[in-house]
Amino acid sequence: MTATLTEAPQAQPAVDIEVARSWRTPIILGVVGLIAFVLFGLMTEGGGATTTFVLSRPNDLFTIPAITVPAQATAIALTVIAIALAGVSAWGVQNRRKIGMWLPTVYGIALVLAVLVWAGAGRTATSIQLTGLLIGTVVLATPLVFGSLAGTLCERSGIVNIAIEGQLLAGAFLAALVAGAVSSSTGSDSFGAYVGLVAAPIAGALVGAALSLFAVRYWVDQIVVGVVLNVLVVGLTSFFFGTLMRENPELNRAIGLPDLPIPVLSRIPVIGPVLFDQNMLVYLMYAIVIVLNIMLFKSRWGLRVRSVGEHPKAADTVGIKVNRTRVRNTILGGAVAGLGGAFFTVASGLAFNKEMTGGKGYIALAAMILGRWSPKGALAAALLFGFADSLREQFGIIGTSIPSQFLAMLPYLATIFAVAGLVGHVRPPAAENIPYKK
């Protein structure tokens, strides 16, 4: 017994165990790059055909001239850059180096630009409206951002919110109904629209409350409740659309929120129209993303919410009311999604229609996962989906040989690839979909 063992070796000693490298990412990047090279690089119209990108709008502070590039050369260059990036990724794997998110980001931008160059090649009459594309991105992303924020709020506290779709739809419905009622009694459309905007979160919160009742009080599987609540909301809104709104057309008119361009900022080329010439709902979205991101990760409330979603029993043992937190978050999440629902009616200046959310709630759910349950990430993922949607509209205008249905599929396919592990391992809150019982 002469051993003097004062300290166990804590540091892991160097180990010579050979771990298999995962070549999946470079292979996929490479294959997609090569396909793009053939389809969009080589197939782009050559022989002096050009593509023109328009950036400025008429009332900008100053004008950025339109950019015209030789189509084929540019498309080839861009796809070659993408293939080179796949090579960099392979090099990283070979040398066991981690490469940051810049690589897939730059890769994606290069490929998108290549597709745009291809689509705009040789069209003298039409050019690619980059600014319009980006405006469309922000606008189309709006309901997705709200939806995925709602999902994040709920899931961070351990409640799976499949009912985002229903919350969006309920918000859209009530916003239109209240806007119609208020504007017809006060005679002011924009006042009515603002009251509708206030009403929307109430509808979403009600759906959230129903979700929390069944999930927290009755321990029903949260996915089941969510799916069924979606059906219920479709049924209720369609029923009242077919009765109440049909008999009283003044309750469902196309009423829109006015645009609120921010002075000066809105006239900066590109950035201005994209970010600062929007309506109240979009500005609310900016605020909510920023506030939630800070609150969730830096505040007492956020720490407690996350502890409830990860290890509710631990939270309980330090005096945090688990179920109360969950109910509050689910209702709050419902309200956020409900607010997002206003996008479909008052924020777009449209009347309510049956099932008008068209599955955006499910896409928002995907954006939440892609965004890894953080408001910041949700915003980024929603913008990505918004861009795909916007691209489809743009291509619809200029007319390309890509069938619009395939473009429409892109967000769904992207989501499938994402959840199948292409974006790395995603880790949901550990206590998701597990009722907390003492």
Add this chain to the structure above:
Amino acid sequence: MSAEQTTAKAVEEQDDRSVLRQIAESSGLVVALAVVASIVIGAILVVLASPEVEEALGYFFSRPADTFAAAWEAITGAYTAMFRGSVWNYNGDTFVQQFRPLTESLTMATPLIFAGLGLGIGFRAGLFNIGAQGQIIMGAMIGGWVGFAWDLPWGLHLIVAIIASVLGGALWGFIPGILKAKAGAHEVIVTIMLNYVAANLIAYALSTDAFQLEGSDNPKSPPIAETAQYPLILGDSFRLNLSFLLAIAAAFGVWWLMERSTWGFRFRAVGANARAARTAGMNVPLSIIGVMTIAGALSGFAGSSQILGTESSGLTAGVAGSFGFDAITVALLGRSRPLGTVMAAILFGGFKASGPALQVQAGLPVDIVLVIQSLIVLFIAAPPLVRFLFRLPAPSREKVVAA
């Protein structure tokens, strides 16, 4: 945690682990009361939406009885219309007219039985498959193409077209299955996404020459060849076809598969505790892929009953209706068991069949059926809520803890 707590907790968790179990153990009384509660709430909606009631409310304090009379009329109007639309049309002039609603209900129930059976297998195997809609679309699309584009003799053509439908659905179940098994992709997300992919695929297909009716710009295919159509089983006056009998047969098949076969044993074990199943040597990924593929195949069968049966006039993007989503509620209501699924499918088939009668005779949108349907499932998933609504005593909850 001490042993008895662990056990008590384990028992409790087992009791409540999934809604599927909740539903499986809910008593018949709760099911009946859930239906009653849902119908009552539906009645409230009918009253709220009735212009006559609104009118009578205007002079409620002078003649309150009018309001109640109007409300009663609205409710009875709605529900008798539903009855006439789905069970027995006692206003019909001929027997055929009187009897047709029931056969319509069974016709509507057929795809629900197939798809509901498939989803039920998934639920029991712990897989929440939301993808029946996409699977039905794929089944109908591929089976329909064989049905209108191929030229085969009577009998054989139908069989080949059915097989094509089944394979189409199976493919759309296999994809989320293998992604779940090999990459851990959550089946809820993947199946939802595949529903949209399928919807876009069929929209695209119907814009191509291979599918579109020649000389037409409508997104609709030529009609299915008569050789590939399900024969009608009650004569030409009724739409009920052979696929209904096949659906009943499928229910027996699924019962045998889940209760009496080694595959079903594995599916159940993997669904209830995948880790223990794996430790005992079961191939969990294969089981997941198998369940999803079989579920998809059954939904593909549902697709065949649409395109080779009721929708044989031609493939459209709306061929699946909302059967895929309704099948989820059917499987939940049917407790994921074959018999329950058949009964639930017939109930919901009846709801669906009553739509036109509701619309025409009672002036109500068919969407009220969705409300009643979803409420039924919600109530059944939460028996304590139903007991609370009807002031029933709670069942004696025995937490079995053996010493």
Add this chain to the structure above:
Amino acid sequence: MRLELRGITKRFGTFTANDAIDLVVEPGQVHALLGENGAGKSTLMNVLFGLYDADEGEVLLDGEPADFEGPGDAMAAGIGMVHQHFMLVPPFTVAENVMLGHEEVRGPAKLLDLDAARAKVKEISERFNFAVDPDAVVEDLPVGAQQRVEIIKALSRDAEVLILDEPTAVLTPQETDELLAIVKDLSKAGTSVVLITHKLREVQAVADTITVIRRGKVVGQAEPTASQEELASLMVGRDVSMTVDKDAAKPGAVMLSVRDLSVVDELGIPRLKHVSFNVKAGEILAIAGVQGNGQTELTEALLGSQPVTSGDALLDGEFITGKPIKDVLMAGLGFVPEDRTEDGLVASMTIANNLILDLHDQPPYASGMALKPSVIDEEAAKHVEQFDIRTTSTEATAGSLSGGNQQKVVLARELSRPLKLLIASNPTRGLDVGSIEFVHKRIIEERDNGTAVLIVSSELDEVVALADRIAVMYHGEIVGIVPPDTDRDTLGLMMAGAKQEEAA
């Protein structure tokens, strides 16, 4: 603070976990609550801590009745608890875990004041000489360090009564000694400590007073000077033999040969590093070590549920690494997993079905794809009889059984195949003494039948009782293989990473 429990009764359904329990903890006292697994100790403490509502009885603090709605109230009243299963949020840092529930905030936006939390962690760590980094993420810490985080958590809330629930289950003997020293320091500083345990050695080392609980009732008080035999018989209710009866092993040919086996997990962390050893027919090799040092990965790699990074294993001369689990089981491996509810049983299926999880598709239970329900039921009845599984019916769900009977179902299933090797991980964790004796007896019988046996246990007493040879694991390596009569101190040092020659 003087803590008194009066007539505490807690029932779960028809089961009475605590039956009119009285307990007094004097200020600055170390009060041991002794009882075997399932006696109701943890339930009692969860009642005290406000996690459960008592059906009857009351809690008095300094003579004043206290009514705790939840753990928050208990903590505010000065009661801290270190749970057996740590109540730490794995992805949070140490500082975040310590501050959770009583966070300090700063600035106009009232954001979390992490600096204050870090300072607090540092201050307490220094006071008790814990080396804990406030910014370390809890899930990356070894269990010993996690336990210290739990203690810091309780102390940061100025606990005057500290409840420690089976605190040494995850510690090496030396770490246990350190913890017991901390307990003494705390009590000197005036903190009352309630030590919940079933380990007699610890009780004698540190307790001022001992209360023994059996089947939910207080069966007696004892002085720390009482002998182990007295305490054991009070705890179990009958005389207990402190050793396991077994004859000397008659080892035969090498059955299991593990060569240079390594496992790297999904995150790239090596869990098993170049492990090599043999197990012979008719001998028990027991693997000692603190939980989380690669034992789980080793057994799962042998079974095939954990992918092997390099190296291989042979069972009776045949490779088993890289084969499907089914093939390994059929080649003659019996596997009793460490977590029976997670890996051993399908709780919602019947006992009869659980008994054939492995052989359900083999004759006589199936022919082709068809199951044979009557055969399954008959065989189940036989197993229930042979293994003394206490149940009303073979159609009862496995989840309705007690822990001991659940483990018997697992054993019955695994021993129903002809075995060459039996692997059992912590086969008696959480069981009562009767079941422990039964399981040990069966394992030794299996050895005497000529099966090679590999036992993994974090309970040193169990390792010493069963083993013919002891292998000690630390950080994914086998630091040495020693005879069963090696003294505890040496084993303890090895469990902390000292090589055999250093430790001996």
